Amino acid sequence: MALTGIAIYKMLAQTNCKECGYPTCLAFAMKLAARQVELSACPYVSEEVKAQLDSAAAPPVRLVSVGPEGHSLEVGNETVVYRHEKTFVHQPGVFFRLRADLDDQAFAERLDAVADYHIERVGQTLGPDGVAIEADSAPADRFASLVGKAAGKDVALILMASDPAVMEAGLKAAGASRPLIYPADAANQEAMVALAKTYKAPLVLRGADGDLEALANLADEAVKQGLEDLVLDPGTRGWADSLSALTRLRRAAIKKNFRPLGYPAIAFAGEAGDGPEKEAMLASQFIDRYAGFIVLDNFEPAALYSLLTLRQNIYTDPQKPIQVTPGLYEIGEPKAESPVLVTTNFSLTYFSVAGEVEGAGRPAWLLVSDSEGMSVLTAWAAGKFDAEAIGKAVKNTGIADKISHKKIVIPGAVATISGELEEELSGWEILVGPREAIGIPSYLRYLASNN
Amino acid sequence: MPVALPEVKETWSGKIVEVTLGAGPDKGGTRGRTVTVGGETALPFLHFEGQIPNRPVIAAEVSDRAPEDWSSLLTEAWGGVLEDPASWAARAEELGAEVIALSLDSAHPERGDTGAKEARATVRKVLEATSLPLIIYGPGQIDKDNEVLVAAAEEAKGERVALGNCEEKNYRTIVAAALANDQAVIAKTPIDVNLAKQLNVLIGDMGLARDRIIMDPTTGALGYGIEYTYSVMERVRLAALTGDAALQEPLLVTAGYEAWRAKEARTSEGVPAQWGDWNQRGLLWEANTSVTLLGTGADILVLRHPETISLVKYAVDELMKGV
Numbered sequence: 001m002a003l004t005g006i007a008i009y010k011m012l013a014q015t016n017c018k019e020c021g022y023p024t025c026l027a028f029a030m031k032l033a034a035r036q037v038e039l040s041a042c043p044y045v046s047e048e049v050k051a052q053l054d055s056a057a058a059p060p061v062r063l064v065s066v067g068p069e070g071h072s073l074e075v076g077n078e079t080v081v082y083r084h085e086k087t088f089v090h091q092p093g094v095f096f097r098l099r100a101d102l103d104d105q106a107f108a109e110r111l112d113a114v115a116d117y118h119i120e121r122v123g124q125t126l127g128p129d130g131v132a133i134e135a136d137s138a139p140a141d142r143f144a145s146l147v148g149k150a151a152g153k154d155v156a157l158i159l160m161a162s163d164p165a166v167m168e169a170g171l172k173a174a175g176a177s178r179p180l181i182y183p184a185d186a187a188n189q190e191a192m193v194a195l196a197k198t199y200k201a202p203l204v205l206r207g208a209d210g211d212l213e214a215l216a217n218l219a220d221e222a223v224k225q226g227l228e229d230l231v232l233d234p235g236t237r238g239w240a241d242s243l244s245a246l247t248r249l250r251r252a253a254i255k256k257n258f259r260p261l262g263y264p265a266i267a268f269a270g271e272a273g274d275g276p277e278k279e280a281m282l283a284s285q286f287i288d289r290y291a292g293f294i295v296l297d298n299f300e301p302a303a304l305y306s307l308l309t310l311r312q313n314i315y316t317d318p319q320k321p322i323q324v325t326p327g328l329y330e331i332g333e334p335k336a337e338s339p340v341l342v343t344t345n346f347s348l349t350y351f352s353v354a355g356e357v358e359g360a361g362r363p364a365w366l367l368v369s370d371s372e373g374m375s376v377l378t379a380w381a382a383g384k385f386d387a388e389a390i391g392k393a394v395k396n397t398g399i400a401d402k403i404s405h406k407k408i409v410i411p412g413a414v415a416t417i418s419g420e421l422e423e424e425l426s427g428w429e430i431l432v433g434p435r436e437a438i439g440i441p442s443y444l445r446y447l448a449s450n451n
Numbered sequence: 452m453p454v455a456l457p458e459v460k461e462t463w464s465g466k467i468v469e470v471t472l473g474a475g476p477d478k479g480g481t482r483g484r485t486v487t488v489g490g491e492t493a494l495p496f497l498h499f500e501g502q503i504p505n506r507p508v509i510a511a512e513v514s515d516r517a518p519e520d521w522s523s524l525l526t527e528a529w530g531g532v533l534e535d536p537a538s539w540a541a542r543a544e545e546l547g548a549e550v551i552a553l554s555l556d557s558a559h560p561e562r563g564d565t566g567a568k569e570a571r572a573t574v575r576k577v578l579e580a581t582s583l584p585l586i587i588y589g590p591g592q593i594d595k596d597n598e599v600l601v602a603a604a605e606e607a608k609g610e611r612v613a614l615g616n617c618e619e620k621n622y623r624t625i626v627a628a629a630l631a632n633d634q635a636v637i638a639k640t641p642i643d644v645n646l647a648k649q650l651n652v653l654i655g656d657m658g659l660a661r662d663r664i665i666m667d668p669t670t671g672a673l674g675y676g677i678e679y680t681y682s683v684m685e686r687v688r689l690a691a692l693t694g695d696a697a698l699q700e701p702l703l704v705t706a707g708y709e710a711w712r713a714k715e716a717r718t719s720e721g722v723p724a725q726w727g728d729w730n731q732r733g734l735l736w737e738a739n740t741s742v743t744l745l746g747t748g749a750d751i752l753v754l755r756h757p758e759t760i761s762l763v764k765y766a767v768d769e770l771m772k773g774v
């Protein structure tokens with residue numbers, strides 16, 4: 001249970017010396033309870049109190065890092081159950097499983113496919129995070145050689161082997177790449193914890209059928225053995241059972257501050273359904289609801305792209321849309337006679353439009369009006385993308401001095417504003433473009449041929 | 452000493468209203484099948500927490516006018532039935548749809564400008580071609596919506612169809628038509644909890660019973676604003692379960708319409724190789740939009756692609772396996 005401000009206050013020096021930057025110990029205690037300050041700001045806490053408070057002040061879901069120091073994947077540290085309360089902060093890692101029984105060529109191809117996959121979307125580079133190498137019944141040297149191949153790539157690793165001897169061979173081969181290791185369960189826990197400690201690798205604890213009590217006991221044991229970097233596999237593989245288990249994990253950690261379950265969860269999407277579509281659908285549920293690591297079996301670019309898009313969406317700040325700076329953007333190398341298009345400064349809108357103009361291969365001026373980060377129709381409905389706002393953008397950017405014509409293309413979705421805009425921008429011709437950005441290339445062709 | 456698990460079950464005081472679409476001969480209609488949605492006393496598919504008596508259902512979008520701007524993936528998958536709403540509806544039923552969402556699109560002034568007479572004929576034909584319950588949409592232009600939806604409500608009297616969209620600007624006419632002909636309505640508001648609540652209250656004030664209202668909170672597609680819908684729906688459902696009676700209506704989402712507007716679903720030309728196989732991408736754009744919205748409380752999903760209908764039904768089957 002999280003400590004209240006009052007409970008924390010009772011443990012402080014109660015001298016109100018203000019060294020922490022707060023007027024009273026109580027004020028400081030309140031901030032601490034709300035996780036808005038660090039305990040270290042008060043120099044007067046005893047070691048004993050510190051230990052107690054540290055555990056209460058730690059983030060409810062532990063931050064776990066996988067991958068080499070410097071460019072590691074970080075998962076956990078979540079502070080809310082519902083996204084509208086605050087942001088979901090650390091995107092789940094997306095991994096593809098490579099089994100040791102793949103032949104060398106297939107293994108290499110799939111490894112490269114994962115390592116090489118990058119795609120731009122809305123100004124961000126998206127990609128999968130790594131591979132999970134599963135030993136099955138492969139001997140230690142085979143496992144080690146496969147891990148060695150993957151460790152040479154720029155991908156995060158999950159090592160999957162139940163036999164501690166096989167796992168150790170893999171860990172040696174992984175070198176400094178700090179893999180996540182899987183699984184420790186009641187049968188091999190002690191040996192796996194020892195390996196995790198020796199190699200400083202985070203460890204997945206595997207439960208069975210969503211039995212969270214047993215899992216919490218495994219975690220409690222591991223912590224007693226001195227291991228803190230844990231990941232939990234509730235052992236569920238289906239849709240409803242996984243949803244239930246991951247939700248209960250998240251609630252226990254965040255609402256009850258229940259330490260033994262305060263770790264990121266791992267989920268396997270490929271073991272429930274058949275085929276890449278069903279796997280991707282289940283993985284969508286895992287992105288939406290509380291997975292920290294997601295392991296897929298089918299590498300299909302289309303499925304992966306849809307999942308990376310969803311992950312990008314769900315992990316945005318619900319309070320503040322991603323925006324671009326308003327102003328005049330040059331696409332290609334526009335000249336005086338190049339067309340002028342106007343849009344809003346919502347990142348998604350801007351990149352949809354800029355991408356199409358670029359793809360059209362015809363240079364253009366893209367005037368980005370300040371819409372406070374809203375899409376075309378949202379901004380229009382909110383009065384932030386009307387004739388006045390567009391008129392202002394035209395004036396502020398001095399676009400008129402850069403071009404030899406006076407024509408401006410507005411999005412088809414706001415065709416209704418063309419009359420008002422004509423009044424606002426006297427002497428300009430208002431052209432209504434297509435509704436969707438996808439229509440821009442052919443529209444630009446049409447404009448050029450009518451000039 | 453073993454650690455004891457804290458209780459993480461939420462206790463909710465609210466319950467989603469049960470709404471039935473379609474009426475069989477016992478209720479004065481002709482439907483071979485009816486659907487009931489709503490009734491939840493738990494967050495989506497958290498069976499440990501409460502009751503989820505009815506499964507979410509799939510409605511297939513059917514238009515009275517062959518769509519001109521649909522992705523060729525869709526038109527090829529449906530084939531010739533797109534020319535005729537009756538055959539289209541029958542085919543959708545064969546493919547597993549549980550509701551037909553009939554759009555009287557030809558009434559739009561720029562897309563045929565048909566009127567009440569044609570609307571009645573279409574509704575009649577579709578009712579005869581399928582045993583499923585209907586949702587009936589106007590063309591989305593206010594005057595024509597009023598004209599054809601009133602006619603459709605009369606023509607389908609006794610069949611308990613849902614009329615949409617019933618929005619702030621036209622709700623009086625649509626609710627009056629529903630009251631006069633014993634129909635339900637789809638109350639649509641732009642992704643805002645308060646607007647949704649307000650419209651439900653206004654509709655209730657006109658005397659329409661709560662078990663005849665379905666809410667459409669407005670959906671964004673995967674990649675095009677879905678995170679806003681996710682959060683608004685989640686807030687609506689939390690408020691409903693906490694006891695806010697004005698938000699306890701079942702939720703409908705137009706996942707198909709939104710997903711198939713997205714560039715990713717619509718085209719394979721000039722797109723990066725990393726976008727992968729077009730057909731698979733299109734299906735997953737619609738299916739993953741749907742999965743996300745199922746998770747936030749969708750009770751009715753209006754879909755477009757025949758294969759997504761079965762994919763999303765599979766997801767619902769899996770999610771209804773109570774644990």
Ligand code: B12
Nearest residue numbers: 343349374375376377378381411433436437641643671676
């Ligand atoms: C997500 C969303 C929101 C989010 C905001 C997201 C954001 N950052 O903008 C939130 C929840 C905050 C919101 C709020 C509101 N919203 Co809103 N929202 C949406 C939603 C679901 C998606 C919008 C989106 O992101 N689209 C994706 C972007 C990329 O689209 P886009 O900007 O239009 O750009 C495309 C084209 O226009 C074109 N394009 C863009 N620029 C240009 C330029 C040129 C030259 C050309 C040719 C083409 C072009 O290319 C892009 C890709 O095709 C839509 C409904 C829907 N499904 O579309 C409603 C919608 C836009 N919202 C609407 C409304 C009414 C509102 C509110 C007023 C409701 C309210 N609460 O009062 C508020 C206004 C905000 C406020 N008062 O602060 C209405 C607008 C009504 C209308 N038709 O006029 C819509 C259409 C919903 C509806 N059907 O009623 N909204």
Ligand code: SF4
Nearest residue numbers: 016017018020025042
């Ligand atoms: S520094 Fe410590 S003792 Fe001093 S006011 Fe702050 S909390 Fe109290």
